[in-house]
Amino acid sequence: MKLHSIPTEALSVFRKALEKFVYFNEEEWALFIQHLSASTFKKKDHFAYEGEICNYIGFILSGSVRYYHMKDGEDITGYFSFEGEFVSSYKSFLTQEKGTGYIQALEPSTLLLIAYNDMQKMLNHSLLAYKMEHFGRLVAEHYICCYEERISSFITQSPEERYLNMMLKDRAILLRVPQHYIANFLGITPVSLSRIRKRLLYQ
Amino acid sequence: MKLHSIPTEALSVFRKALEKFVYFNEEEWALFIQHLSASTFKKKDHFAYEGEICNYIGFILSGSVRYYHMKDGEDITGYFSFEGEFVSSYKSFLTQEKGTGYIQALEPSTLLLIAYNDMQKMLNHSLLAYKMEHFGRLVAEHYICCYEERISSFITQSPEERYLNMMLKDRAILLRVPQHYIANFLGITPVSLSRIRKRLLYQ
DNA sequence: TCAAAACGTTAACAAAAGATAAGGATTTCA
DNA sequence: TGAAATCCTTATCTTTTGTTAACGTTTTGA
Incomplete structure (x- = not known):
């Protein structure tokens, strides 16, 4: 995965999107963006692989991705995410265990990335820890709400x-x-x- | 829902279970348990109702619960939880919006409860805030891992x-x-x- | 630009699931 | 304890889905 520097305009898009979850003051924001990088994906490029640890959580600046599994040689799509949303093989990212599925760009896409190690650094950084715990909690809770709806749709x-x-x-x-x-x-x-x-x- | 005082033995069971997620020192623990209450449920008693805000997150000391929806007059089970696990109509609890399903005891059950308001108080309490953000994050992330598996089972x-x-x-x-x-x-x-x-x- | 790949629809048949009802066993609880 | 409720299985019939294959269109990429 090639990492690029981040256009300032992209940063302000991201900051605005994050405000749904948590507010960073200037000092916190300056610290936070030190741990961000950007990456571009061509159509069908992979962000995560089955059997590999997913080391990043991404934020989609543009484009879209699909989550899929391979079963009996077939490719089965489980989820989609679009610009403005987060993307990760989240269980793998959180547990640092091998992921069980793939994530692939549906279109040419640009993502902002936070590496697992950087996330841990921020969670241990005295000036950022509290904000990042809060951020992590709200992101996780956001996903829970989506997942609850998705599961109940399968049942009902x-x-x-x-x-x-x-x-x-x-x-x-x-x-x-x-x-x-x-x-x-x-x-x-x-x-x-x-x-x-x-x-x-x-x- | 009748709230009881909490047997000390129950508290130590709970504290031990929480250690999977977060460690409370003595001072934090003393503050934390001020906001806990206990409640017993007979078989088929309800912990949460469709159309009502779920104001509690529960920890199952003994017994078990099922989550279910009503559809066309039929009762459709979506999930089970057993002793040692958390239980809540979590989306409703988090968003304080009306829940979309019911939660009911499968057996006579005893739960430890944290009320939404108390949770907010703790998240705003200078000595507890950081620990509770951490706690909330890990609980949410734990659920995400369970949900990811459940969703992928429906698809694959x-x-x-x-x-x-x-x-x-x-x-x-x-x-x-x-x-x-x-x-x-x-x-x-x-x-x-x-x-x-x-x-x-x-x- | 042109051949290959990907995509959506349709058809035919097989397999699985839904709906409904009936019967017997077990559990519940007044 | 005994009647009612709950629960699991089975059978029948209907509906839906899976599987495979074919065909035409669109998209892709060398």
Whole structure:
């Protein structure tokens, strides 16, 4: 992964996005951005690999990624993230154990990166520790809310209902992501999604 | 919900369990336990309701709970927790918005409780704030790891594979929980689980 | 620019799951 | 203790999904 220096405009985008979670004063921000780097990904470049420790948490400045697993030689999409969102094989990042899936750019993408070691340094830095604990807590809690919804959708909804919900809530995803990835995301095959779409069309 | 005082033995069980997440020194612990209360639940008593804000995070001293949703008048189980684990309609607790599901005791159960307001007080208490941010972060991250696994099981495995995995990894759950709840947990109907079991028996 | 790859739809058949109902065993609790 | 409720299995029928393959379109990349 090639690391670049960060355009100042990118930093202000990031700072603004972080304000949803936590406010850094000037001193804290100056310390914080010392541990940031930027990286660009071509379409299909990988951010994380199965069997490897994910050493970064990323923030998507532009572009999008998909999370996927390999099963019986097949490629199964589990999640998408877009600009303005965080991306990581988070369990692997947190536990520093081998990851169980891949993360790949769907489009040419630019990410801001925080390395695990830098995160630990910041969590141990007297002037940043408290802010970073807070930051880490809010990011984790944000993910919990997303995951709770996703799990309950698998339990309470049929594939058709899940797709209808996406049409209502995640129209942007439907427009930007190939349909066979959407199918995996819903837990079904592309063929089955094609049938569901046809069924919805004529009723 | 009736709140009781807390047996000292319960406190030491809890303290030991928390050490997986964070260490409280004596002063911090003394402050912390001022905000704990205990509550007992009969079988089928509710800890959280759909449409109501979940004001507590609980720690299960004994017993077990199930998370469930109501859909078309039916009761659909989404998750189980047992003694030694935390329990909350966490998204509702975090956001203080109405919860989307129920939580109910599967057996007579005893829980230690932290109220949302008390949690906020501790997060703002100069001597506890840092420890509680850390605590909150680690609890949230713990849940993220569980949820990541659960979501990937829905995407990469068939119901039959999910059940086989439970037989390998969660034997305790299978023995303690009625089968039709397990079925919901796997995302299928009780009838369908019964067929899967029969299929597995003869092959 | 042009061949290869990727993508979405459709068809046909097999496999699995949902819905409903019935029957028997077990548990619950008044 | 005894009636009611709960629970698991089985059967039947319907619906949905999976699998495989074919076809035409679009996109990709050398």
